[in-house]
Amino acid sequence: MTTSSEFIAVNEPLLDGNEKAYLAQCIDTGWISSEGPFVAEFEQRFARRVGRKHGIAVCNGSVALDAAVAALRLGPGDEVILPTFTIISCAAAVVRAGAVPVVVDCDPHTWNMDVDQVRARIGPRTRAIMPVHLYGLPVDMDPLMQLARENGLAIIEDAAEMHGQTYKGLPCGSFGDISTFSFYPNKHVTTGEGGMIVTDSDELAERCRSLRNLCFVAGRRFVHEELGWNFRMTNLQAALGLAQLERLDEFAARKRAMGARYRDLLGDLVDIELAPAQTDYASSIYWVFGLVLKDSVDFDAAEAMSRLARLGVGTRPFFWPMHEQPVFRRMGLFADDRHPVAERIARRGFYLPSGMALRPEQIERSAIALRQILS
């Protein structure tokens, strides 16, 4: 039962489809490990959904990136260009492989990586570009794909937030040599923890499968030529994933309706900036409903979020730029980098409750609370 004083969680997943039934099958049959039948079925269905030949399920979206970087054999001396405004998993995968992350600023309107800046940073050591589609809109892929083609660069597409989204009608996750997804509970399809690597390359798929499974070699079970990881997804996770995937169209429509409702309620506020609902290549899928406080507001996102929490509204800050991460600065990375757009939105941006289970009255209460703190 809802009361008007109930705290509105920033994210609550919706698990009222076949989740329980499929999980019960796991328990009833005893198949709970990665050897269970839901894993392969989830991989195949998910890959088909994004128009790819192979799907390789893993235990989260961060390690999907680690496997992608390793599968492409990126290492010392190689540079990978990625947005500074993203989750640390992207840069961490590059750094852990011994390669060098080169970061670019984001577009002030879409908050996605600025493709012109990518062009400017391509050099003799550049081997790959890692576009990350953020918050609802995809990166402008056409010019990026052209850059990659012209310069012989691999694309690692992080589509963790883009289940069900398209770019010019083609599924996000269909652009990379390797593309990755996350199934964390705030994603449009959740398995609790989980991730997926998709690719059309037989060779890269085989390598990802091997890296996911400790690089076991057929025939000589415990003899290894290479180091892998245990990144396997369990049958329990895949059971959830299948049930969620069945509803992806409905979920995407739900998120778009939430975004539209928030816009109706907040569109006239002069003190906030929103990413466009629509560009010439996509309509926002509203992974989350993000906003940036304009300079007319005399407090920052942290203060706004604590005021909203006092009004019972859960929020999350925007990502913190990679070039401002203490861990990377201590490694000597990004010493001369300045990326004013990312620096600004990191300090002034946050998102409102956006989970799949969010109810209309909770959207209204969140919007009223935002108006209140800005008035």
Ligand SMILES: *Cc1c(COP(=O)(O)O)cnc(C)c1O
């Ligand atoms: C959520 C997310 C990830 C990481 O996924 P986990 O499953 O939480 O490890 C990677 N990239 C982006 C853009 C994400 O939003």
